[in-house]
Amino acid sequence: xxxxxxxxxxxxxxxxxxxxxxxxxxxxxxxxxxxxxxxxxxxxxxxxxxxxxxxxxxxxxxxxxxxxxxxxxxxxxxxxxxxxxxxxxxxxxxxxxxxxxxxxxxxxxxxxxxxxxxxxxxxxxxxxxxxxxxxxxxxxxxxxxxxxxxxxxxxxxxxxxxxxxxxxxxxxxxxxxxxxxxxxxxxxxxxxxxxxxxxxxxxxxxxxxxxxxxxxxxxxxxxxxxxxxxxxxxxxxxxxxxxxxxxxxxxxxxxxxxxxxxxxxxxxxxxxxxxxxxxxxxxxxxxxxxxxxxxxxxxxxxxxxxxxxxxxxxxxxxxxxxxxxxxxxxxxxxxxxxxxxxxxxxxxxxxxxxxxxxxxxxxxxxxxxxxxxxxxxxxxxxxxxxxxxxxxxxxxxxxxxxxxxxxxxxxxxxxxxxxxxxxxxxxxxxxxxxxxxxxxxxxxxxxxxxxxxxxxxxxxxxxxxxxxxx
Numbered sequence: 001x002x003x004x005x006x007x008x009x010x011x012x013x014x015x016x017x018x019x020x021x022x023x024x025x026x027x028x029x030x031x032x033x034x035x036x037x038x039x040x041x042x043x044x045x046x047x048x049x050x051x052x053x054x055x056x057x058x059x060x061x062x063x064x065x066x067x068x069x070x071x072x073x074x075x076x077x078x079x080x081x082x083x084x085x086x087x088x089x090x091x092x093x094x095x096x097x098x099x100x101x102x103x104x105x106x107x108x109x110x111x112x113x114x115x116x117x118x119x120x121x122x123x124x125x126x127x128x129x130x131x132x133x134x135x136x137x138x139x140x141x142x143x144x145x146x147x148x149x150x151x152x153x154x155x156x157x158x159x160x161x162x163x164x165x166x167x168x169x170x171x172x173x174x175x176x177x178x179x180x181x182x183x184x185x186x187x188x189x190x191x192x193x194x195x196x197x198x199x200x201x202x203x204x205x206x207x208x209x210x211x212x213x214x215x216x217x218x219x220x221x222x223x224x225x226x227x228x229x230x231x232x233x234x235x236x237x238x239x240x241x242x243x244x245x246x247x248x249x250x251x252x253x254x255x256x257x258x259x260x261x262x263x264x265x266x267x268x269x270x271x272x273x274x275x276x277x278x279x280x281x282x283x284x285x286x287x288x289x290x291x292x293x294x295x296x297x298x299x300x301x302x303x304x305x306x307x308x309x310x311x312x313x314x315x316x317x318x319x320x321x322x323x324x325x326x327x328x329x330x331x332x333x334x335x336x337x338x339x340x341x342x343x344x345x346x347x348x349x350x351x352x353x354x355x356x357x358x359x360x361x362x363x364x365x366x367x368x369x370x371x372x373x374x375x376x377x378x379x380x381x382x383x384x385x386x387x388x389x390x391x392x393x394x395x396x397x398x399x400x401x402x403x404x405x406x407x408x409x410x411x412x413x414x415x416x417x418x419x420x421x422x423x424x425x426x427x428x429x430x431x432x433x434x435x436x437x438x439x440x441x442x443x444x445x446x447x448x449x450x451x452x453x454x455x456x457x458x459x460x461x462x463x464x465x466x467x468x469x470x
Contacts, residue, residue: 078107078469080469081112083469084113085114087462087463087465087466087468088103088459091455092459096444096447096454097441097456098441098452100441101116102363102364102441103459104116104118105436105463106369106435107435108372110372117364118363121347121348121349121363122364122420123361123442124367124422124440125415125422126305126354126414126416127355127415127423128360129301129305129310130370130383130424131353132310132313132317132334133298133313133383134370134373135317135337136316137374138341139317139320139333140317142293142379144294145293145294146162147164147290147291148167148183148290148291149287149288150287151285152194152284152286153205153277153284156202156203157202157263157286158205158279159236160236161207161235163210163315163316163325164290166180166297167181167239167291168238168239169182169239171184171185176300178300180292181291183238183258186288187263187265188266189287190263190266191266194286199268200269203271204256204260205274205275206274206275206277207276208234209235209278210315210319211233211234211312211315213325214327217351220356228247230247232251233311236251238258240308241254257273260274298383298386299386302394304394304395305414307354310353311327311353314331314334314354315327315330320333321337335348341373343366344363344365344366346363348363358417364438367440368437371436384426389408389410390408391408396414400461409427410460410461410463412437416449418449419442419444419445421444423439423456423457424439425437429466430465435468441456
C-alpha cells in the first residue's frame with residue numbers, strides 16, 4: 001500500500017494584498033532571525049512548538065472577514081524571470097527529484113516567471129487540499145458554522161449531523177480554535193430541553209443524511225480503512241471517528257452511542273439501541289452546538305494536512321454549489337470554481353478532496369494559479385496565511401532547518417505519497433518580493449524520500465535566498 005503521511009467573498013485590490021504579504025514576510029523574517037536556533041521553544045511552548053503556537057494578533061480573528069474599501073498604496077519591485085531562472089534552474093536537474101519534475105513560479109499579478117512542464121499533470125498528494133480550501137472559501141461563507149443538533153420526533157430524540165469535521169466527544173482540556181462543539185455539551189442541553197418538556201425517557205436515533213454517496217472513496221487504496229489511514233466520511237462523527245487510537249468503520253452509529261451515554265449521565269433514560277432516523281417536518285428542535293467558523297476549519301485542515309476534514313469540506317462545497325453532499329458533486333464544484341475564477345486547469349482530474357487518491361492529476365500551473373487567485377479576494381486571501389511556515393509550523397515544522405534560506409520565509413502546503421513529493425505556496429525573496437510557486441515530482445520511488453524532500457525544499461529555499469526583484 002502507498003505510504004501516507006497523516007495529519008500530512010467583495011473584491012479587494014491587489015496592492016493591499018502585496019503590502020500585506022511584504023509586511024508578513026518582513027515580520028516572519030525578523031522572528032526567524034531571533035528564533036532560528038529554537039532555543040526559545042521551551043519557554044514559549046513548553047517544548048517543541050506545534051502549529052497552534054503562532055497566535056493570531058488581537059482584532060484579526062477569523063470570526064469575521066475584513067472588508068477593504070481603499071487599498072493601501074505599496075511600492076514593490078517587479079520580479080525578474082531571469083533572476084528566478086538563475087536561482088533555481090540548476091536545482092531542477094537534481095537526480096534526487098526523479099524523472100518527472102514540474103515547476104511553476106508566478107508573480108502575484110499572474111506573470112509567469114518560471115515554467116518547467118508547468119502544464120503537465122502530476123499525482124498531487126496533499127497539495128490537492130489547496131483546491132479544496134479555495135473552493136470552500138469561495139463557495140461557503142467563511143464566517144458560517146456547522147451545526148450538530150437534536151430534535152424530538154415523537155418519542156425519539158434524533159441526533160442530526162451537520163458535517164462538523166471537528167465535532168468532539170467532550171471538550172478537550174486544551175482546546176484549539178476548532179474545538180468548539182462536543183457531544184457531552186449537546187447531551188446536557190438536550191436533557192434540559194427534555195425535562196422542560198416533561199420527558200425523562202426517550203429512544204435514540206441518528207440522521208447522517210446530509211452527505212450522500214460512498215463513505216469510502218472508490219479510488220482510494222482498498223486498504224486505507226482497514227489499515228487505519230482514514231475514517232469513512234460521515235456528516236456525523238465524533239473525534240473524526242477515532243477512539244483510543246482506533247478508527248471506526250461506523251462513525252455515525254458510534255457517535256450516537258456515545259451521545260446516548262452522555263444523555264443517561266444527564267439523567268435521561270434511553271431505551272433501546274440507536275437506529276437510523278429521518279425526522280419529519282413536525283420534529284421539535286431541542287438543542288444545538290456549533291463548530292468553529294469555516295475559515296478556522298480551513299486553517300486547521302491546511303496546517304494539519306487533515307484528510308478527514310478535507311473530505312468533509314469537499315462535500316460541503318458540493319452542497320453549496322447546488323448538488324448533493326457526495327464526492328462527485330464536490331469535485332465537480334471545485335473544478336467549476338477554479339474555472340469561474342480563471343485558474344488554469346490543464347489536464348485536471350480530481351477524484352477526492354484530500355489527495356489520498358492516486359487517480360488525481362494536477363498541474364503545477366493549477367496549484368500556483370489557485371494561490372495567486374486566492375490573493376485577489378478578501379474571502380480567499382486567508383488561505384495564504386493558513387499555510388504552514390517553513391521550520392516552524394504544521395507539516396513544515398521539521399523542514400527548512402536553521403541553515404536554510406527558506407526558514408520562516410517559505411509558507412507552503414506539502415504533498416507526500418510513495419514516490420510523490422509536492423510543495424506549493426509562496427515565499428518572499430531577499431528583496432521582500434512575494435513569489436508564488438509549485439514544485440511537483442511523482443517518479444521517485446527509487447530515491448530515499450527524505451532526500452527527494454530535501455531537493456524539493458532546496459528549490460523553495462533558493463527562491464527565498466534570491467534577489468529576484470527587477
